[in-house]
Amino acid sequence: MAESEEKVLPMGLFMDLERSGPIPLYFQVSQRIEKAILNGELPVGSRLENEVGLAQRLGLSRPTVRRAIQDIVDKGLLVRRRGIGTQVVHGQVTRKVELTSLHDDLTNTMKTPSTHLLTFESVAADDTVAEKLSVVLGTPTLHIRRLRLADDVPVAVMENWLPEEFLTIAPDDLVTYGLYQVMRARGITLRVARQRISARKSTPEEAGLLDVEKNAALLTMDRTAFDNSGRAVEFGHHCYRPDLYSFEVTLVEK
């Protein structure tokens, strides 16, 4: 069938592998294959060259090539079947949810983000915040509430609680750079985030902030983020205008 056509990757794609640089070989390979899928050089349904052959052609070991391919499989762009081969998944590609801040999201989509800082205060952790941040009840925390806009249109109301060490953050930096960038600047590397996505009606106050009618439907997300030592460094409750923001997820059966 036409769908299973063999398709050999152009040699040119792998001409300039940098073997001594800091970028891992498997990453260089996976980037090139992914690019070939996204720009149509590898059409949907087509078969990828087999692992062993590809490894020989590139002068790499099979595990290295295998890892490159597996990374793309995990992104949902390829499917593999034992005894069959590797094929490009049909359907247009959608960007998946990533561990990024809203600030980054809006920047990437060519909108100009801005922020109104609504609240910036020290509060004692209540039951929920204490549990989410793994601190004892009543511990001081930084409580912030922000209105985020894209091209001056309100998109989200974001409420966050952070461990007390962040009380020294400058409010102006928060407005200028966004929360995650400020945390990165303080040496915090976010590694894991657990999110719960749901929906509810807006409160009258939120309706005013987001410029929607009263009782409009809002998309909500609760998120707890952990740094690279496994410590909870942020808990937040966000609500988004569903006409301006939604979440995309790609799931891959393992």
Next chain:
Amino acid sequence: MAESEEKVLPMGLFMDLERSGPIPLYFQVSQRIEKAILNGELPVGSRLENEVGLAQRLGLSRPTVRRAIQDIVDKGLLVRRRGIGTQVVHGQVTRKVELTSLHDDLTNTMKTPSTHLLTFESVAADDTVAEKLSVVLGTPTLHIRRLRLADDVPVAVMENWLPEEFLTIAPDDLVTYGLYQVMRARGITLRVARQRISARKSTPEEAGLLDVEKNAALLTMDRTAFDNSGRAVEFGHHCYRPDLYSFEVTLVEK
């Protein structure tokens, strides 16, 4: 600090590795480590034994042990830092979004699911359906609409379109087994799903079906699912009562 305590995994955890059975060694190891995390044998913040040492103790090669650990890192239960070690992430564990049907979800949470079949018909693919399923405009497709209940409480209205080969599905099977189980029985293995999660107000009809007030906020999901050959085999638009259902996602920075 107490949080970085060394913690050696009890030998007993790895007593009965089955080296000749069909279950991969890395999977057996990762299951045991994950179990030790979930039941508290490995407390949050504790350090896991290093890869090389663990491999020696278990009589396995380092890549095998490494893969076992990496699988758990990808689930968001462990974090690794070069030069430091591997630690258990803080915070309670939440089940993440998986590639399962609602039927499975409800069964897993000990509720009794049931289904009312609202629509079961052949319709010509419109623009959206044709694009999502990668078929030509006007191709016959199976269009179904179902009301899903848990313990007789309405939870979701689910509308789906499937390629015409599924027109031979027996409506009774859909009610008894759920869509995904019926597809599995026909040899379809789902591999990749792309989902978009958002929110909107309910229509008057949906409000009646879901037993909520008019204009209530609903959680919505559009999903396209692909089988193991990369072909689109399902497109659906679902809406959920947000008080009874939400989505959990665990994100891991790579």
Next chain:
DNA sequence: GAGTGGTCTAGACCACTGA
């Protein structure tokens, strides 16, 4: 300097698929 995870090699054997 010692210990850790990150990358990479060059093979091996197996399970599954389709002709």
Next chain:
DNA sequence: CAGTGGTCTAGACCACTCA
């Protein structure tokens, strides 16, 4: 049967962190 991906080994060298 040949071809494919799935698993596994036994090393190697490097980059990074901390004492």
